[in-house]
Amino acid sequence: MSQTKTLKVRVTLFCILAGIVLAMTAVVTDHWAVLSPHMEHHNTTCEAAHFGLWRICTKRIPMDDSKTCGPITLPGEYSISAAAIAIFSLGFVILGSLCVLLSFGKKRDYLLRPASMFYAFAGLCILVSVEVMRQSVKRMIDSEDTVWIEYYYSWSFACACAAFVLLFLGGLALLLFSLPRMPRNPWESCMDAEPEH
Numbered sequence: 431m432s433q434t435k436t437l438k439v440r441v442t443l444f445c446i447l448a449g450i451v452l453a454m455t456a457v458v459t460d461h462w463a464v465l466s467p468h469m470e471h472h473n474t475t476c477e478a479a480h481f482g483l484w485r486i487c488t489k490r491i492p493m494d495d496s497k498t499c500g501p502i503t504l505p506g507e508y509s510i511s512a513a514a515i516a517i518f519s520l521g522f523v524i525l526g527s528l529c530v531l532l533s534f535g536k537k538r539d540y541l542l543r544p545a546s547m548f549y550a551f552a553g554l555c556i557l558v559s560v561e562v563m564r565q566s567v568k569r570m571i572d573s574e575d576t577v578w579i580e581y582y583y584s585w586s587f588a589c590a591c592a593a594f595v596l597l598f599l600g601g602l603a604l605l606l607f608s609l610p611r612m613p614r615n616p617w618e619s620c621m622d623a624e625p626e627h
Contacts, residue, residue, distance in 0.1 A: 438607045442600050446549050449596025450523050456590035457516045460485055463567045466580045483513040512562040519555035522548045542608035546601045553598030560590050
């Protein structure tokens with residue numbers, strides 16, 4: 431592999447590493463969405479919640495002068511469907527990382543290609559998990575049986591979206607950078623091309 435190609439692969443792997451850290455942060459935290467009920471002027475407390483892949487945390491807290499709910503932390507229920515998809519994403523990340531580590535040996539650059547596809551699949555799984563979570567929050571808000579009427583997406587959701595972008599685009603870039611050089615002349619085949627060192 432040439433020096434410029436090696437530099438491109440290293441920069442791409444650094445971006446993928448940032449995507450892995452963001453994906454792990456998003457999966458293990460429970461601040462994907464913050465939910466709050468309709469606020470009445472005569473209420474002194476409100477029940478607020480934050481929602482993640484693994485649970486919904488609720489707490490009854492006193493309202494301050496601005497009539498908003500404060501910070502909340504209590505264990506709650508599980509949201510298994512989005513969490514299961516996120517676990518598949520982490521599995522793809524592990525497989526991609528194993529391929530990258532094995533590719534550091536001599537003449538094993540070909541392992542970067544399956545690693546790139548594993549990272550792209552991990553990004554797609556994160557995207558599906560984000561959409562499942564988004565639909566779950568929307569369904570909860572639209573339900574007749576819920577007190578939640580307001581919501582906004584929080585920092586864990588932003589981490590998951592950024593992880594999707596970095597993993598998916600990083601996987602595609604790694605695939606492009608790890609492909610062998612294409613023939614320069616129409617009569618030259620890939621086998622006739624000069625080898626890369």
